Amino acid sequence: MTRIQEYFLFTLQKLCVRLNLFNISLKINGFSIKKAKTVLESIQKKNDSELSANIEAKKQDIVAYHLTHNPFYKTFAKGANPKDWNSIPVMTKRYLQQPLIHRLSDGFTAKNVYINKTSGSSGDPFIFAKDKFCHALTWAGFIDRYSWFHLDFNTSKQARFYGIPLNKMAYYKERLKDFLSNRYRCSVFDLSDTQLEKNLNKFKTTKFEYINGYTSSIVQFAKYLQRNNIVLNTICPTLKACIVTSEMLFEEDKILLETQFGIPVINEYGAAELGLIAFQNTKNEWIVNTEDLYVEILDDNNHILPYGEEGRVVITSLYNKAHPFIRYDLGDIGKLSKASTLGKPILESLVGRTNDIVQLPSGKKAAGLTFYYVTKTVIEDDGNVKEFIIEQLKLDMFKISYASNHELSEEKIIHIKNAITKYLESNLTVLFERKASLERSARGKLKQFRSFM
Template sequence: MNLTNLSLRLNGYPIAAAKRKLQQLQAEIEQDFSAYTEARKAEILRHHLAENPFYKNLAGKVKDWNSLPVLTKSDLQQPLSRRLSEDFSEKTIHKHKTSGSSGHPFIFAKDKFAHALTWASIQDLYTGLGINTGLTEARFYGIPKSGIDHYGERLKDFLGNRYRFPIFDASPENFETFIHRFKTRAYSYLNGYTSSLLLFAKYLAEKNLVLKRICPSLTHCIVTAEMLFPEDLALLEKQFGVPVINEYGASETGIIAIGNAGSDLQIDSRLIFVEILDEHNKPLPEGVSGKIVITALFNKAHPFIRYEIGDLGALSFEKGLPVLSKLEGRVGDYALLPDGKKIPALAFYYVTKEIISDTGSVKEFVIHQSKPDRFEIAYVADNAFAEAELQKIKRALLHYLGQEVTVKIEQKKQLDRSKRGKLKQFTRSF
């Protein structure tokens, strides 16, 4: 039994009212999406210009929507009390911290109704995809090792009817305990970081096991927080035996877009307005990739108006509603070569992934660029590459880059992850 709604009600979050409001918003969108969006944008902008001194000072004289500043995480790295709207205090809001995966963590706020709307929308989106949120979720996320944060996550798991699998241990012994739990428990769906779910799927493949056959109650797998490549999607579908859902979201807003993996992702336009902007913050045409910028349409406690989320993607429209047709990693994720050439990290990583996959059985790998002419590839595999395989990888990579660089390839027992368990596939330290 999922106790999240009860917990929200007991803590002053109007979840029942939020569910009714969500139905009303859905009806308004279906009647006239464009009118709905413009009205909600104008309403949240009027509120923060009138009630939020921080945003009023930042926005200055407003000419039109496109003249508004684009907020970045660094703009918000100041005490929360300075960023709250009037009539809100830290005792009357929902307070949360970003994951810090962008390198710019900060504390933010939602008013309680906005937070209730977020939860109501998540439940509605999951139900619309055929996911039963009342049954147990198999959660493949990290968790703080100790302290109040650890017990806070455990409490949320209990209330949300979730069991959290320990993802930092990728040993065969740990995966065997996973399999035993799936044999003896009825889980409704998997939900977790792409890389962690892939490691488990690869172990199942080695054992010639399909998870759905072990745990017949499974209906879906939700991947989130990390890129999902086509061949990885095929592996997840084969070894889990259920459809894979791709979820794109942020702690600041909840789900931004969601849908069947490999397809366009439907934006939650009831609560969020999405723009795609170029490096000069100018709107880009449909289908052209740029910075993903979002507006939270109902958060009155804290402004997220034209907020740069830190990712790259492209926008298209299906049946008059916006979808994310591309999702291409983080802003600033690119390799910078000695001649000044920039290579997008996603393409760079994808090519390297294909090379390594052709060379041998690798569970996962990451790339780090420490200097313009130096790359380090760390990989996890049962067997180390032979010298001939190392040379093949280096030759192929040098051919792709088109110039001389040093490539160091090192086998590791495990890769460094964030405290939450995310795996950053490409990093650059200069």
């Protein structure tokens, strides 16, 4: 690209920013962001009792709507009473793995809804729909939360650590969206020092305001900075925040990111089919979205658990009339803080996915990320191992695949095995395999634990 071409693109992008192109693009596509912002603000102005009444009314309204207007839901939720929440069945992803046309409400077609596909990280991907106002409200929520850290979707330049489709049509579509959305996409498929150096050079010449993307890839960039004794905001002083999403953020990694970036690190929790579920505020609290979602923590018998107890994350989309997501089991395990209130529920922890549970020979169960975390405390302490994943091959057999500068020493392997025995149980077989790089999903995510049991 010539300098004249670069200058033209730069000038065009600046013009797009001044025109608030993000908001304009939503409006052009039928997503009334202005109306959504007005509705969001009206909800946020309610006191606790008003909010409680609003949530109860919206719960009943969305159930009644789908029982009346959605043949799929009418069949699924036989016997459901909108005024008796305990009568509402819990919906899992497997119920939704059928053609979308069979799940749309009356009056909605593929031409007048927003359509997307879930990531498939749970192993149960499916296509879903949202009506256009519901989708606009989702964006209004994101815009509101980002403003907590003085970030603007229209004007704040983003360094984006996300995957990208590799087929030509989808690839160039994403690149165009990046250009129009004022963001630069860093590779998550190539995390070599050569590529990470290219990322660093981009920060030297670009006024980025925030970093956004997959936790594991951003952590690798931070480790590169650590190895080279670089603090990112000393070379890119416009940086305000780093937002990590889609993968687990461990406390040690958060400390590393804050140290090497020199900016606040924000934990975001969301799902494509639901939008924003929780977002960390400036007080380091993970605030649950109560404006357009209703979030429950349920036990194995679908009973609501009190604050402070761990269970399945089950969510109701209060505004999606095109497609029912009512008492929808997302497949995650988490708990709400005891300090939560109806008006301010706080997500204390997100342990992992329900299909990431370690079954041990003794009958003991543990979250897969617990196994990962125990190993992590040992395996990364000398900086040799860049990243690793754990797979359960048999009830008593696990494999640790890792990318590193050199093979793990026998002493280190013994140390890891001892840690696993101490925190889990004895007589487990642990295999080790060094790889040049670790396999990521088509979207560039790194699945840290996987069980084949």
